[in-house]
């Protein structure tokens with residue numbers, strides 16, 4: 085296949101940051117996607133409807149002139165989020181979901197939830213008003229091996245949560261394990277996003293010839309057998325699985341250091357990366373539904389009507405991109421790609 089025309093896709097999990105960083109990265113997403121679910125882990129986080137509306141205005145102001153893009157806002161769940169916050173958010177139509185970060189799990193998660201059961205009144209309200217819950221599905225217990233944190237979260241927290249709130253619509257974000265795939269398949273009202281890095285790379289990529297900080301994200305890359313399980317899920321055509329890049333920009337100086345931040349930058353070339361992953365298992369015919377149909381169907385939003393085109397063209401990913409006072413190293417910097425978005 086030399087050319088691929090698809091309904092314009094959306095990114096159902098994206099970090100845009102704020103200020104100069106937002107202005108540097110937003111054009112990449114706008115080029116590829118019509119809409120994106122915007123993660124709320126700013127400093128301080130997006131905790132109220134007012135925060136979300138103000139952040140949305142800053143995103144809209146940063147869209148390059150003449151371009152169309154719709155940010156779908158989320159609220160950051162804390163121990164202090166109230167049922168009233170949820171009702172106001174749902175009524176606004178601006179906020180499309182609520183994001184759960186366990187306190188200490190990842191970048192800017194220090195305001196996150198200290199014990200998931202503390203939020204039961206909020207989950208009850210979310211279930212009532214049908215507001216989706218987006219989960220960073222990892223436990224933070226330092227005694228749990230970092231490669232097991234997703235599986236342990238499912239067993240210890242997600243299964244009981246789903247039993248307490250069976251009608252709550254949940255997205256298990258950026259899944260990385262065969263256990264997550266099996267759980268999502270077996271559970272109603274449960275969907276999952278999948279990133280390009282987890283489809284393309286196993287944990288070996290973190291240590292290929294030396295330590296590779298630009299492959300470090302959370303949840304961390306897993307064994308090859310898990311990569312194959314999520315690739316199978318993404319390319320299966322099952323509507324429970326859809327595109328969410330988790331593109332998470334950090335300047336070079338915050339990645340290449342003695343204690344580097346978690347996050348891969350993929351907004352520049354997300355669709356090209358997904359196309360490569362799908363092509364590797366002869367499943368390009370499944371890419372459009374994964375990228376453009378399953379997400380809006382889950383979020384009960386209309387599918388996009390315009391299209392994008394990818395062609396078989398070899399090009400080299402830049403070594404770095406301009407980013408505030410530093411630079412941004414994209415995923416697989418300096419390597420060749422075989423698909424190019426027109």
Ligand code: DOR
Nearest residue numbers: 190191301302332346347
């Ligand atoms: O790798 C990650 N980066 N995982 C997250 O959960 C957060 C994200 C970020 O905001 O940098």
Ligand code: ZN
Nearest residue numbers: 097099123330
């Ligand atoms: Zn994320």
